[in-house]
Amino acid sequence: MGDGASEGKRELVERLQELELRQVRMFARSRSLPLLSTTLTIQQLKVLVVLSIxxxxxxxxxxxxxxxxxxxxTGIVDRLAARTLVYRREDPSDRRVRRVDLTDEGYALIGDLWGVGQQRNRAALSTLDIDTLRALAKGLEALxxxxxKTADTSESPEEP
Incomplete structure (x- = not known):
C-alpha cells in the first residue's frame, strides 16, 4: 500500500475511533441514570455482567x-443472592462444584441498565434511510x- 493510501487509512481509523468515543459518550449519558441509581458495587456489577453475557x-x-x-x-455472590439477583446450584456432573447464575430479577436489572441505550439507539436508527442502514450494517458486520478475528490472537493488531 502506498504512503497516500496508508495515510488515508490511518486518518479513517482515527475518525472512526473519534466517532466511537462520541457514541460511547452519548450512550453513557442516556444509560447513566439507571447505573447511577443502583446501590450495587462495581464488583457486584461485574459479576452480573459476566453472568448476563x-x-x-x-x-x-x-x-x-x-x-x-x-x-x-463468595461474599459478593452472598450479597447478590440476598438481593435475589443470583442463585447457586450444584453442578450436576460434580456435586463439589457450585454454579452461579442470574435470577429473573438479575436479568431484569441488567436489561434495565442496558435497555435505555438500546431504546435510544433504535430510535436513532429508525430515522436513517434504507441505504444508510444497509451501509451501516455492512460496516458493522465487517467490524x-x-x-x-483479533480476539482470537494474543498479539495486538498492527497499526494501519
Missing part, C-alpha cells in the same frame, strides 16, 4: 473472569468479524 458458570471460573479470589467472590 456467558450464563451460569462454576464459582472458580466466575472468580477468574471477574478478577478476584474465590473467597472474595464484528475483525474484532472476532
Amino acid at each position: 456467558d450464563g451460569d458458570m462454576p464459582t472458580h471460573e466466575l472468580a477468574e473472569r471477574v478478577g478476584t479470589g474465590v473467597a472474595t467472590l 464484528c468479524d475483525a474484532l472476532e
